[in-house]
Amino acid sequence: MTARExxxxxxxxxxxxxxGLSRGNLASQxxxxxxxxxxxxxxxxxAKMRALADRGHAQALLPPQPRPDWNLLAAVGFAGRDAATLDRAGREAPALLAAAWSAAAMWTANAASVSxxxxxxxxxxxxxxxNLNAKLHRAGEQRFTARLLRRVFGNASHFVVHDALPASPALGDEGAANQVRLAASHGEPGVELFVYGASAFDPSRPAPKRFVARQTDEAGRAIARLHGxxxxxxxxxxxxxxAVDAGVFHNDVIALGQRDLLLAHELxxxxxxxxxxxxxxxxDPLPLRHLRVSSIELSLADAVRSYLFNGQxxxxxxxxxxLVVPAECRRIDSVARWLDDRLDAGDAIADVLVCELGESMRNGGGPACLRLRVALTAEEAAAVHPGVLFTPALHAxxxxxxxxxxxxRLVADDLRDPALxxxxxxxxxxxETxxxxxxxxxxx
Incomplete structure (x- = not known):
């Protein structure tokens, strides 16, 4: 079967x-x-979307979540007229107000797991x-995400959108950022790798000491069952x-894969x-191409600062x-050397596309964070809501x-402004139109 990503x-x-709502994400802090x-x-x-589309890659987009999250504000005791609600929340609980205005859903790799x-x-x-229940500012995204995905992928003959797993630390799930798919081609049966930070029920497994792991083993196994x-x-x-303690809060900050290639840091x-x-x-019988990056070549600190592994x-x-990477990869000497060595070697990586994503990077999200990968046959692609498919005209x-x-320009005090x-x-x-x-x- 033929499919396109x-x-x-x-x-x-x-x-x-x-x-700075995301503890464990060093750039956010x-x-x-x-x-x-x-x-x-x-x-x-x-611009990133346009660059990929111009190169012939299939590109689409998902719109942002509604903000502020009035339901969150009401649930924590801030209700009434909009202006008064924002003012009171800003005075009494500015962190809660910031969470209600969060635009973190821009990192669509966390929206869902996809098979x-x-x-x-x-x-x-x-x-x-x-379910994103590890962070308050993201835990409320799931309701709108489910609604959106059912509008975009609404044809039940081709698509199934499951609700989020129960909101419990035991089933903490951060979506496709902790999922890697390997296959001979996008249309052939593949192998899905689910990466977790901890097990909720097996305390004998090693656990990070500095930061709490967000993804559980139990969540990945539940998703594999749901997807059949x-x-x-x-x-x-x-x-x-x-790696978690070094700021690798998702697997896609330290490893990535495509077809038969796994690019991963040794840690x-x-x-x-x-x-x-x-x-x-x-x-088996498809051989795995494993491109291993050692700590000598690239420290965990530089991997996290550069978001090399958060490339596409x-x-x-x-x-x-x-390999699509953020501009920071060319600004950090060790990462730039590694990229040049790979290009000189003439192996799996043929060229590098550098994207300027400074605003996203300052909140801890690189190229891979900004996208959800969905492999579709021609028939499935035709069933996707056409309004979100990227074209030069839509870009304009x-x-x-x-x-x-x-x-x-946006600062914390602006979040109290009803005009916003x-x-x-x-x-x-x-x-919407x-x-x-x-x-x-x-x-x-």
Missing amino acids: FNFDGLVGPTHHHA EHRAAVSNPRAAALQGL PSADCADGRVHFTVA LAPGRVVHAQQHPA AFADEDGTLAALRRAL LLDRPDGRFT RLADWVGRHYRD AAEVARALAEL LLDLPGLYTRD
Whole structure:
């Protein structure tokens, strides 16, 4: 079966700001209270989409979540007229107010776990919405995400969208950021690797000491069952605790894969040899190409600062790959040397595409964070809501929309401004029309 991989990038929302809400994400913490530029953030994301589409890759987008989250504010005791609610929350609980305005859904790799139809027992593409319950500012995303995915992937003959797993630390799930799929091609049955930071029920396994692991083994196993994956085609592996403590809060900050290639730091997995052996058994007879990066070549600190492993591997006709990386990878000497060595070696990575994503990077998200990978057959692609499929014309309309509606400066005090809430409501109402998704932002 023939299939093509689509990148569904998150359209950065108009409330992108640096509140430092994500402990364990070093960039988020470092830039807490910095001035953000929502307009630049959105335009940088759109430029990345355009760059990939111009190279012939299948590109689509998912719109931002409605903000502020009035339901969250009401649930914690801030209810009433909008202006009074924002003012009181800003005075009494500014961190809760920042959480209600969070634009973290722009990192669409956390939206859901995805299994293509070639892997699933019923021959349909399966999505499980991530519960994201490790962080308050993200835990409320799941409701809108489920609604959105059911609008975009609404054809039940081709797609299944599962609700998020129960909101419990035992089933902590952060979506596709902890999932890697390897296969001969996107349309062939593949092997799905689910990476977790801890087990909820087995205290004998090693655990990080500095930061709490967000993804559990139990969540990955539940998703594999929900998606109807063949047990022999699934591998579950634990993240190295040292990596988590170094700021690797998701697997996609330390490893990535595409087709038969796994690019990973030597400290990506708690049991590197066992993980690789399990992948080779599951992939057999397809050989695994393993590109290992040692700590001598690249320290964990530089891996986290650069987000090298949060890049994207894009297919090329010659069987090699284009590696998409943030501009920081060229600004850090050890990473730049590694990239040059790979290009000189002439191995799996044929070229490097550098993207300027500074606004996203300052909150701890690189190229891979911004997109959800979905492999689709031609028939499945035809069943996707067409309004979100990326075209040059849509890019132009969205760039104009961003220019008219987004601020170029946002700080914490602005979150108390009812004018900002009104601006966002007007912007999202227009976006519904641009993407042909009427009623998407109807306020509950």
